[in-house]
Amino acid sequence: MGVCAAGPAEGAGVRAVGFPDITPALKAAMPDLRGRLLANQSLAELTWFRVGGPAQVLFTPADEDDLAYFLAHLASAIPVYVIGVGSNLIVRDGGIAGVVIRLAPRAFGEATASGDIVTAGTAALDKRVAEVAASANISGLEFYFGIPGTIGGALRMNAGANGGETKDVLIEARGIGRDGTKHVFSNAEMKFGYRSSGVDPSIIFTSARFRGEIRDVEAIRARMAEVQSHRETAQPIREKTGGSTFKNPPGHSAWKLIDAAGCRGLRVGGAQVSEMHCNFLINTGEATAHDIETLGETVRARVKANSGIELHWEIKRIGVS
Structure with a gap:
């Protein structure tokens, strides 16, 4: 989700002592902001590797409109990164200059099912989305049960496992551009490839809709059990x-x-x-x-x-x- 993958780091990996605090200036420029801004916030505990330096600014938006407002008023020269649960991420020891955005489950983590369609916020865990689908007798999303990330990351990298991929089930995804503009992307517009999406990396995905097939819940649960068993026996989870x-x-x-x-x-x-x-x-x-x-x-x-x-x-x- 809006994360860039640069080249290898050099040096001894010395941890940063801190960046200039720009949060007062951001708050002054955004008087109606409702989300939380934190300066020099440690990111190590937000990644699965438990390593890395601080974010110059960590922003947790209150909702989609708050995120759009923030981006619309943020100077274009300030870099923006997005992190989910940090399961597929290395934050380097010097930290991240600019703004790191973390979409909280409270505002972006809901997942619901209706008919054969599942709607999920991008902070929803992939495993949770598979559970919601199974509870509604919706098959096709079982592969998410074995992916330790969020829907936002799944959209950005066409996450897949055990024979299934995001491109197989996605209807559309919603996102917000660097200028605060809201967008909707069809499956074709996502331009999915192997572990990749062709959508502008500055887009921050906020929600998605998926379509599966109505099937017997016992068969769905059995498939999910197979996925979980494979993870436990083959991966150092x-x-x-x-x-x-x-x-x-x-x-x-x-x-x-x-x-x-x-x-x-x-x-x-x-x-x-x-x-x-x-x-x-x-x-x-x-x-x-x-x-x-x-x-x-x-x-x-x-x-x-x-x-x-x-x-x-x-x-x-x-x-x-």
Whole structure:
């Protein structure tokens, strides 16, 4: 959701001591703002890796209109980033200059079902959306039960698992542009690709509508149980991790390439390649963001040298080193 993936960080990953506080100026320019603005707010606890520096400003909008108002009055020179539950994200140790927007479940996390359609805010957990669909006898969204993220991230990266993808079920998505303008995107207008969407990255998605098929609830629940069992037996879900690290190259599995390059269990500082699943990186307890990103780049280099195939990051990396 509006997150850019820059190149590898350099340096020792020293944590930032703080950015200039621009919240007073923002509040003065936006007298009708209802959401919360926090200066130099730590982001480490908002990511699954539990690493990273602060946001210069962390903004939590009260609702969609409040978000639109904020963006319409925010100087275009100020960078904007969006984070969800931080399950597919590395925030670098120096933190993030500009504004980080976090859509709270209270305002953007509702999920409802009517007929064969599920409507969800982009702060709704993917797993929760699968549950709502199942409770309404709606099949087709079971794959979300195995994705540890939010609908906002699913829209941005065409999230998928266990044979299903967001593009298979999406009707339309709502979003707000950098200028505060509201937009609606059809499935075709999302321009979905493998783990990607072609929508302008400055768009902040706020809600989406999905269509499934009415089926027997027992069959739906059985499929969800299969998805959960696969996650528990094949992925290190109880570790401090960020999910799948690299995209699968065409015709290949990233984890097999990583394993063949001898990277299973490889460590850099407090970061380690998972012994259970080679396409997962783990914070063993004391890792910095720099450790994790350096480990990822080391894996990429070894895979390239061993197979000639270049891996591309699936995890987003933002901020300064």
